[in-house]
């Protein structure tokens with residue numbers, strides 16, 4: 001298991017973060033949330049008054065913030081220039097701006113460097129949108145999680161309840177809009193890799209999804225050992 005690399009991709013609300021963290025914790029692997037990295041650079045752009053719709057301005061600033069991810073699945077962290085941004089990166093402002101920032105090739109090049117460096121030694125679960133296709137095409141196991149937009153919106157509004165008054169319909173619309181932007185962009189769009197296993201989580205509990213992914217990882221890790 002020390003060298004295993006697990007890539008988990010899929011749209012928002014399919015269970016990538018919860019599944020990845022649980023799988024990493026159970027298998028003794030590290031965990032990297034690449035969405036948090038794109039959120040962190042987006043937070044920095046907004047905080048520094050950069051117009052996120054000005055791709056040139058975003059590209060020029062892409063190498064300025066220092067982004068560091070802690071990979072312990074029981075307590076993942078994310079800092080920008082030493083400041084903990086785990087709270088601010090989840091605001092609605094960041095969520096609305098993140099697709100525009102993450103579509104800029106210079107931003108992606110920078111994030112992919114960080115992601116490959118983190119995964120270089122193996123022993124990690126990496127979640128995102130393009131991990132199996134672009135970032136880590138040689139990953140040991142690739143999973144693409146899906147779920148109906150209704151199930152995803154219900155899960156997300158469950159999280160938001162009490163924090164922000166957002167209707168289920170508005171949440172669903174925002175998710176569908178972000179899916180379209182993330183899978184329609186030119187550079188490394190969200191996509192299922194040809195060799196990824198698709199798991200539809202609509203009717204599954206989180207425990208069932210975790211079990212399913214662990215089984216797939218153990219099968220693949222076992223096969224690799226047998227070949228050696």
Ligand SMILES: Nc1ncnc2c1ncn2[C@@H]1O[C@H](COP(=O)(O)OP(=O)(O)O)[C@@H](O)[C@H]1O
Nearest residue numbers: 012013014015016017018155159201204205206
């Ligand atoms: N299979 C599932 N069934 C029901 N709720 C789930 C399931 N998987 C995840 N959740 C819940 O849905 C929400 C979104 O999950 P998360 O892991 O953040 O998804 P993603 O990282 O894909 O956006 C969380 O509140 C999580 O607890």
Ligand SMILES: Nc1ccn([C@H]2C[C@H](O)[C@@H](COP(=O)(O)OP(=O)(O)O)O2)c(=O)n1
Nearest residue numbers: 012013034035036038098102128129130182
């Ligand atoms: N590998 C990745 C991961 C995330 N992104 C972008 C696109 C996503 O809409 C945002 C935010 O991702 P995140 O996983 O935090 O989103 P959710 O928590 O699933 O709502 O980042 C990306 O372009 N590539």
